[in-house]
Amino acid sequence: MRHPVDSRVWKDFDNKHSRFTQDPRNVRLGLASDGFNPFNNMSKLYSIWPVLLVPYNLPPWSCMKDPYFMLSLLIPGPKAPGNDIDVFLRPLIDDLRELWEEGIRTYDAYKRESFQLRAALLWTIHDFPAYANLSGWSTKGKMAWPTCNLETDALWLVHSRKHCYMGHRRWLVPDHSWRRKTNAFNGKEEHHLQPIMKVGQALMEQLHEVSNVQFGKSTKKRKRMPNELNWTKKCIFFELPYWLDLGLRPNLDVMHIEKNICDSFLGTLMNIEGKSKDTANARRDLEALGLRKELHLQHDGNHTSMSLACYMLNVTERRSFCARLSEVKFPDGFASNIAPCVNVTEGKIMGMKSHDCHIFMQYLLPIVIGGYLRPDIRGALIEFCSFFKELCSRTLDITVLKRLQANIPIILCKLEMIYPPASFDIMVHLAIHLPDEALLAGPVQYRWMYPFERYLGKFKWYVRNRARPEGSIAEAYVHVECLTFCSMYLNDIETIHN
Structure with a gap:
């Protein structure tokens, strides 16, 4: 195996969703997220959470390279979103559902024709604390790992x-x-x-036990019932029609x-x-x-x-x-x-x-x-x-x-x-x-955090106005995207970026 295309998850997805597979231009995505301090000063507590998408429809020498990362969300600080990250992920999930169910009209410059582009999210990439926020399973306590579950x-x-x-x-x-x-x-x-990993209907039965999850500030801390195990919520990714069928959803970093x-x-x-x-x-x-x-x-x-x-x-x-x-x-x-x-x-x-x-x-x-x-x-x-x-x-x-x-x-x-x-x-x-x-x-x-950690390191250099770090990062990111587009897709254009 040299690329995710050789993996069992990719091949099983092809077998279950043949309509998606018929057009090789349909995009497979990975989602990575982690918090970072934009000030290079650990004494000042501040955490910004970018949410990055990486396309896997690229050869090994291009895949996981900076120019192809897509900053889809920039969750502002100063505090980490924690379990409320689903609130911020809502517009992204809506876009991913639209890309899966309907697709979006896209122009193919090679064939000089328009087609309906669709996309699917294969898995998420993050460190272990962020695993809890994105998967909905608490990584603390007696049952810290969902595969072992009750048999931990x-x-x-x-x-x-x-x-x-x-x-x-x-x-x-x-x-x-x-x-x-x-x-x-x-x-x-x-x-x-x-222990055997819970999948399919057995997993959904556990998630149905999780109820009354309210996002946002609350004066009263919610207590988990024994039948909820370590689940803190049914994560928003389960709204994607294909998410339950995937062989691997969150990755270990x-x-x-x-x-x-x-x-x-x-x-x-x-x-x-x-x-x-x-x-x-x-x-x-x-x-x-x-x-x-x-x-x-x-x-x-x-x-x-x-x-x-x-x-x-x-x-x-x-x-x-x-x-x-x-x-x-x-x-x-x-x-x-x-x-x-x-x-x-x-x-x-x-x-x-x-x-x-x-x-x-x-x-x-x-x-x-x-x-x-x-x-x-x-x-x-x-x-x-x-x-x-x-x-x-x-x-x-x-x-x-x-x-x-x-x-x-x-x-x-x-x-x-x-x-x-x-x-x-x-x-x-x-x-x-x-x-x-x-x-x-x-x-x-x-599927590991090395390329994303290096990419987040670049974001720290984008902060020119320390009073508005998110705005500085967003503005600089758009500038770099424009330069990347010019250097890659426009003829007779040379930029300092390339």
């Missing part, structure tokens, strides 16, 4: 005061020996099978998942304050669960201490690790900003951005980690890094994806036997679902 295996950690999501033995084959292991995991045998996992495991490895998951409360949770006695807090009168865990580096090792990392040479044209984040003297790594984490996980960690940890710990981390490297390949092989689908629960189970439960937040759990989505929708490069 969540454990409340009393001392860390958060849910952890372990139970990855459910994805192993039924006769796997690890299912019967108790002390290495949560003290229990695992006989459950992996590999970019943010990879970054959060990198921050979590690197923070624990280097014992970075505020990033490490191995805290005193995490050790207390282990003691309360009766797991891994060697990691319990050590009490000596009024003094309490933590032993250095096998998955952490001591001070000398951290300095050596940073020194080795700083000596890595990148080939020409290979962009990386990791070097400024490494402090060899203090043995610290801090301030890595999403792309830095992407490079670190897939290329650097498997190299520089050699010789520091036990072979089983080092092997599990390297396998996790290799998983993301193969998943992010620009060309996906279905046999490779099925191998990743079988390997990822084994990798996560290996990590469960090493790290404390506090390490397994929802981001780590979501890794087990990434191969499933890749099998459905194709390469992740067409």
Whole structure:
């Protein structure tokens, strides 16, 4: 698979809607949205939410490029729309319904004829917090992921005061020996099978339970009933006639998942304050669960201490690790900003951005980690890094994806036997679902936030009047669109833009 056209979602859509498929000029769209601060000043809280459409009827070398992004909505700040985003999406949904049911009269310059152009929205792209706003499923609490739904295996950690999501033995084959292991995991045998995603009529039955959802300001906070599960609303996208039939609607963003996992495991490895998951409360949770006695807090009168865990580096090792990392040479044209984040003297790594984490996980960690940890710990981390490297390949092989689908629960189970439960937040759990989505929708490069985050970075430069950031962005966007049109579609016109 090299393009969404090779994916199962695209092909199933063709089979179900043959009338739409008859004309290859009909457009398939993806919708991306995220909030950003236009002022480059995090001390001033302000959040603008652009809603972007990206057409997939383009070859791989043109698809996901800036000139083809369409800014359909600009939701103003200063606060994020939250669950009320459906109110702002109303005109866009009306346009998408019209484009699906009736189409719009369009001129084909190549064939020199007019035709009725139709369009369909295939999926939405966003980070995990925005997933809740656009899908209508709350991504917090015990049932943080809609695929697992009622069968989510969540454990409340009393001392860390958060849910952890372990139970990855459910994805192993039924006769796997690890299912019967108790002390290495949560003290229990695992006989459950992996949860099945709710689709079609079963999904609509859950959504029918959600009622009395009012948008806008309210003095009284609405409480969800137990039968509503984690649904906060029936999202507005279900008004599109084909939305329920799609194999994949909201996407998991590999970019943010990879970054959060990198921050979590690197923070624990280097014992970075505020990033490490191995805290005193995490050790207390282990003691309360009766797991891994060697990691319990050590009490000596009024003094309490933590032993250095096998998955952490001591001070000398951290300095050596940073020194080795700083000596890595990148080939020409290979962009990386990791070097400024490494402090060899203090043995610290801090301030890595999403792309830095992407490079670190897939290329650097498997190299520089050699010789520091036990072979089983080092092997599990390297396998996790290799998983993301193969998943992010620009060309996906279905046999490779099925191998990743079988390997990822084994990798996560290996990590469960090493790290404390506090390490397994929802981001780590979501890794087990990434191969499933890749099998459905194709390469992740067409469904992650990297191109959109870079595009939103341009919007910050458009703000010339800080009192009217939305107006500045809208005006500059129209200017750039005009220049793009002139450079692409008008003969004998040259612009500075091109």
